[in-house]
Amino acid sequence: MEPLSIAELETFELLRHVRTESLERLQLRAELQAVAPGEALLEAGRSNTTLYLVRSGSFEVRLDSAESRAIAVISRGESIGELSVLDHKPTSAHVIAREVSVVLAVPEEEVWNLLEHSHSFAVNLLLKLGDRLRTQNRTISAQIQRREEAFEHAARYDPLTGIHNRSWLDAALPRWIERHASTGAPLSLILADVDHFKLYNDNYGHRVGDAVLTAAARALQRVLRQGDRVARYGGDEFVVLLPETDMRRACATAERLRESLRQASPSAADPPITLSMGIAQLRADQDAGTLVDAADSALYAAKAAGRDTVRWRS
Numbered sequence: 001m002e003p004l005s006i007a008e009l010e011t012f013e014l015l016r017h018v019r020t021e022s023l024e025r026l027q028l029r030a031e032l033q034a035v036a037p038g039e040a041l042l043e044a045g046r047s048n049t050t051l052y053l054v055r056s057g058s059f060e061v062r063l064d065s066a067e068s069r070a071i072a073v074i075s076r077g078e079s080i081g082e083l084s085v086l087d088h089k090p091t092s093a094h095v096i097a098r099e100v101s102v103v104l105a106v107p108e109e110e111v112w113n114l115l116e117h118s119h120s121f122a123v124n125l126l127l128k129l130g131d132r133l134r135t136q137n138r139t140i141s142a143q144i145q146r147r148e149e150a151f152e153h154a155a156r157y158d159p160l161t162g163i164h165n166r167s168w169l170d171a172a173l174p175r176w177i178e179r180h181a182s183t184g185a186p187l188s189l190i191l192a193d194v195d196h197f198k199l200y201n202d203n204y205g206h207r208v209g210d211a212v213l214t215a216a217a218r219a220l221q222r223v224l225r226q227g228d229r230v231a232r233y234g235g236d237e238f239v240v241l242l243p244e245t246d247m248r249r250a251c252a253t254a255e256r257l258r259e260s261l262r263q264a265s266p267s268a269a270d271p272p273i274t275l276s277m278g279i280a281q282l283r284a285d286q287d288a289g290t291l292v293d294a295a296d297s298a299l300y301a302a303k304a305a306g307r308d309t310v311r312w313r314s
Contacts, residue, residue: 003032004027004055006020006024006027012104014082014124015121018114019117030053032102036097040096040097041097045091046091048085049085049108050081050105050108051080051108052079052106053077053103054078054079054080055103055104056102057101058075058076059095062093063093063094072135073098080095080103081095082128083129083132085108155168160214161232162217163217163231163232163238164229164231164232166231169233173189173291177288180243180282185243187242188247188249189240189241189292190257190278191237191239191278191292191298192238192240192275193238193275194213194237194274195275195303197213213236216261216273217238220260223260228240240257247281250312251279254277255310262274276302277298277299277310278295278296278297278311278312279312280313281312298311298313
């Protein structure tokens with residue numbers, strides 16, 4: 001490839017306002033290189049002694065691996081590899097061509113020559129490194145936020161069914177009770193148990209057992225109102241919280257839940273999935289533990305009555 005003209009060299013971010021004699025030296029010592037789509041210009045963990053100026057095309061910056069999600073794009077006029085040239089440490093990211101691209105490869109000794117003889121180049125480089133540092137800080141902050149959100153989600157939701165888990169319920173139920181106790185509004189709790197769940201695991205394996213639990217969770221969610229909540233209490237048990245709902249309406253909801261689950265049974269499940277349910281309505285003297293105990297007592301009565309039924313404790 002023909003050397004770049006002085007006018008084109010001046011279009012690169014790092015070469016703005018650099019004196020002509022320095023650019024003329026660069027014309028003789030820097031080389032143009034073509035990079036194919038998907039080709040790595042830099043690989044994380046490897047040393048680099050070349051500063052690259054992007055003449056055409058673009059590159060993706062990827063942190064974890066060459067196949068990971070891009071965190072930044074470097075385009076025409078920008079630079080690649082400044083920091084590794086300066087500190088002689090392995091590069092921290094993969095830089096992959098997005099398309100057919102052309103770069104101007106500036107050897108390390110020319111970078112230091114520009115730093116020594118061009119105040120403008122030194123300022124441009126300093127500004128570029130500051131911009132990269134700010135971008136890196138934003139990336140790190142975003143990664144930390146995503147991890148925190150993932151941890152928070154894992155702490156509140158059951159990974160199998162996607163509904164709230166026991167930890168969420170233990171934290172949320174006392175707050176629900178306190179709020180309803182202060183307003184006097186009714187609060188009902190349903191404790192539901194998948195009938196003969198062990199048979200599904202024993203007869204068909206845990207994959208079908210997991211499908212049964214997932215079907216039960218989805219069937220419960222379909223019937224509930226927007227303000228209602230369902231959580232996996234443990235194993236094959238679910239808790240349904242019904243705010244501002246008295247016993248009569250809670251019983252009607254429970255019957256709809258049972259019917260919804262019958263219709264949602266996976267084809268591999270035999271017999272069809274059914275639920276036994278126990279309902280308790282919050283009393284003035286109850287806390288979270290005694291409310292769940294009351295629903296559990298009603299659930300026991302439902303099982304004793306032959307399962308696939310609803311019982312309640314006033």
